[in-house]
Amino acid sequence: MTALLLEMVDELRKDDDAVAAVGVGAAGTVEWPTGRIRWAPNNEYRDWNVRAELERATGLPAVVDNDANVAGLAEARLGDVRYDHMILVTVGTGVGSGIVLDGRIYRGPHGLGAEIGHMNVNPDGPQCGCGNFGCLEALASGTALTRMGRSAAAGDPAGMIATLAAESGAEVTGQIVTTAAMAGDRTAASLFARLGRSLGIGIASMNAIFELEAVVIGGGLVDAGELLLAPTRRAAREFAYAPSARPIPPIVPATFGGDAGKIGAALLALEDAGEHQGHRPEPTP
Numbered sequence: 001m002t003a004l005l006l007e008m009v010d011e012l013r014k015d016d017d018a019v020a021a022v023g024v025g026a027a028g029t030v031e032w033p034t035g036r037i038r039w040a041p042n043n044e045y046r047d048w049n050v051r052a053e054l055e056r057a058t059g060l061p062a063v064v065d066n067d068a069n070v071a072g073l074a075e076a077r078l079g080d081v082r083y084d085h086m087i088l089v090t091v092g093t094g095v096g097s098g099i100v101l102d103g104r105i106y107r108g109p110h111g112l113g114a115e116i117g118h119m120n121v122n123p124d125g126p127q128c129g130c131g132n133f134g135c136l137e138a139l140a141s142g143t144a145l146t147r148m149g150r151s152a153a154a155g156d157p158a159g160m161i162a163t164l165a166a167e168s169g170a171e172v173t174g175q176i177v178t179t180a181a182m183a184g185d186r187t188a189a190s191l192f193a194r195l196g197r198s199l200g201i202g203i204a205s206m207n208a209i210f211e212l213e214a215v216v217i218g219g220g221l222v223d224a225g226e227l228l229l230a231p232t233r234r235a236a237r238e239f240a241y242a243p244s245a246r247p248i249p250p251i252v253p254a255t256f257g258g259d260a261g262k263i264g265a266a267l268l269a270l271e272d273a274g275e276h277q278g279h280r281p282e283p284t285p
């Protein structure tokens with residue numbers, strides 16, 4: 001896997017000999033600042049010291065951070081509006097998040113914080129991939145939408161969700177529920193309403209803690225637009241702490257979509273290279 005990364009770096013350096021640093025946004029639990037992937041869902045990477053390997057092989061300073069963290073940095077610094085206190089919530093297969101406070105990524109002491117997807121919003125809710133019950137990710141992700149869509153299709157085999165799935169010759173997916181909702185199917189729209197409600201409840205809690213300037217929503221499900229955002233805003237208002245005295249942050253779609261991680265990783269690499277200027281901490285072996 002490192003070979004593939006190095007190939008990409010070489011390719012970029014061929015085109016531009018001013019490449020100054022390498023930035024990587026990786027899915028999973030990434031230790032900071034060592035840049036070691038401790039654990040990653042959906043693949044086999046365990047204890048992979050990506051930063052050290054990249055620096056050794058390229059001779060360039062490198063940073064490796066969680067992909068949602070760097071995406072959050074890109075949205076906060078370079079998005080349509082600049083924010084110093086914001087959270088990016090990515091709603092895709094899972095729920096990721098990047099928290100930017102005082103203009104900097106908040107990571108916790110080892111880089112392992114900012115996991116909004118595993119904040120509990122309903123202990124009586126469905127089981128999450130992490131093993132707990134009722135995490136935000138279990139209720140407000142593409143996986144949750146798929147689960148709810150399958151259950152809706154089983155209960156209404158003549159409905160649009162079941163019909164679209166039958167036409168596609170496959171099982172119900174989140175994408176099929178999204179297509180049905182966008183075509184005006186009320187059942188599918190109600191699933192987005194449930195999903196958005198859970199998301200809004202989570203956002204209300206985050207705002208109670210941090211007093212945010214904005215919450216930016218990214219990930220594949222934001223393509224559903226107001227079907228997702230309207231119920232999210234409603235619940236964020238409904239569950240807000242002291243709404244007469246504290247502002248409720250705008251909840252807006254992401255500026256950069258799928259490119260936010262790349263842009264943020266590059267930005268972080270340049271900043272980090274500038275900050276340390278040769279006085280970089282030794283990576284842990």
Ligand SMILES: [Zn+2]
Nearest residue numbers: 118128130135
């Ligand atoms: Zn969880």
